[in-house]
Amino acid sequence: MMAGDGLLVRVRPALGRMSRAQAEGLYEAALRHGNGHIDLTNRAALQVRGVREVVHRALIERLVALDLAQADPAREMRAPLILNPDWAEGDISASIANELIARMDELPELPAKIGFAIDAGPAPVLTDAPADFRIERGTSGGLILRADGRERGASVTAEDAVDALISLAHWFVASGGVQAGRMARHLAPLPAGEAPASPRSRASALAQAPGPFYAAPFGRVEATALLSIMEDGVQAVRLTPWRGLLLEGGNAAPDDPDDPRLSADACPGAPACPQASVATRDLAIRLAPHVPGLHVSGCAKGCARPSRAAVMLTGRSGRFDLAHNARAGAPPLRAGLSPDQILTLFGVQ
Ligand code: SF4
CATH class of the missing domain: 3.30.413.10 (Sulfite Reductase Hemoprotein, domain 1)
Structure with a gap:
């Protein structure tokens, strides 16, 4: 989309994670094709800023080559997905997210802003992050699927969570949700179900994460700064919805995710x-x-x-x-x- 400083190109890496090679490739592309400014969004995406129209195609091709964008724009527009930042390879959050990505074609056509949160850690931590449909822990300790704006959700298991999520997305469309635009504004009745567990703090989730939190006040980072940070042993970068990145394998002292400058x-x-x-x-x-x-x-x-x-x-x-x-x-x-x-x-x- 066009912004005051040129085109803005949004990048949503799979599972919100970039390998070291992908991260370095993206930062270099932001310097080469954009103005070097990168925004972090509250949906755990990146925005490359200041892209000139004449190099837009070259940037997209580079992102596709880095496996950071889909060659098919229609697939790229599929619903954004946020994971609890302390997910681990093969855990329930990663398994559900991978299954959902593999089955994206089973989702109906949804309004552009509709998004999902897979928040299956020990307790919810993405409660404040924007998402229309959430898989999170209920008060019983099991998983629930909860629609945004509803206090309770339906019990699901790790095995049937994606089936239930896809069914809920179809219900949203069939019951007139597209006209409402977002789940929180869609007032059609749903069964009551189970309440979510009490949320855990960002700091407690980040304490379990595989690297320090790097804060980006106002959600803005500079590609040059990120390239130099990568030299500090960083093996991969995870995006968070909290105006900061997780630097997997990094050695820097972590920033405070509750620093008031971040809000x-x-x-x-x-x-x-x-x-x-x-x-x-x-x-x-x-x-x-x-x-x-x-x-x-x-x-x-x-x-x-x-x-x-x-x-x-x-x-x-x-x-x-x-x-x-x-x-x-x-x-x-x-x-x-x-x-x-x-x-x-x-x-x-
Ligand atoms: S970036 Fe700030 S100053 Fe510029 S148009 Fe937006 S609100 Fe106005």
């Missing part, structure tokens, strides 16, 4: 975006530990977060407008604030 939103702002009249990310980094629910936007377009934020700062004519529980560009509570005035307002030294 703040800020678009690239000035000078990266021509629409922006203010710099955004330096201010967001300073405010984030003190201001929960922060969104700093370079202009009223609000690219970094379309939904409301508890504290909304929108750039306008070189200054910021402040609003609460609002989207970018909402009528301000205070208008024309400088960064220093904002820091003082929130008690940040």
Whole structure:
């Protein structure tokens, strides 16, 4: 799709994992064909930024050669899949995900935003990640298949989970879900079933993962930085929906997945975006530990977060407008604030 800095190419590696060769190939392609910026999405995908139209085809061919994209665009558009980041080769999450990938053709045509979470670790950890259909642990310790927006799900086993998931996707279409667009907005009744187990923390899941967590504030990483990180013994890279990567085999000290800077939103702002009249990310980094629910936007377009934020700062004519529980560009509570005035307002030294 076209973005302010050129084409944006989304990459969804199988099981959210890239071998070292794939990761290095992708980073090099992002430098060669894009502007070297890579975004991590909350659906555990990558976005190569700043791709010029003239090299778009060459980038796609390189991704297909790396086995990071499907040659058939129709297959590429199939539903996104997120796994609990501490999955292991041959465990229940990996087995279910591999079976689902092999049977993708059995799914009906689904709206573009519909996605799946395979979260079959000891307890759910992807509860906050966007997914319309989830396989996770229930209160009994067994697996359940739960539709987003429903508090309970149907009991399934590792063997029949994919059958049940495919049936649920067909039910979604047959019962009018396509018109609703997302499962959470589709109100057709489903049997009650079993509640999910209490979620576990991100930190506890990452403690079981095969490498350190590498945090990417605002979900942005640079291909050059990633290439140098790979030299630190990294054998493979896993994507997470938490604005960070798992570096399998890496030796670096892990970053904190609950670092408040990872929950703040800020678009690239000035000078990266021509629409922006203010710099955004330096201010967001300073405010984030003190201001929960922060969104700093370079202009009223609000690219970094379309939904409301508890504290909304929108750039306008070189200054910021402040609003609460609002989207970018909402009528301000205070208008024309400088960064220093904002820091003082929130008690940040
Ligand atoms: S919100 Fe405005 S300034 Fe920020 S990236 Fe989007 S268009 Fe650019």
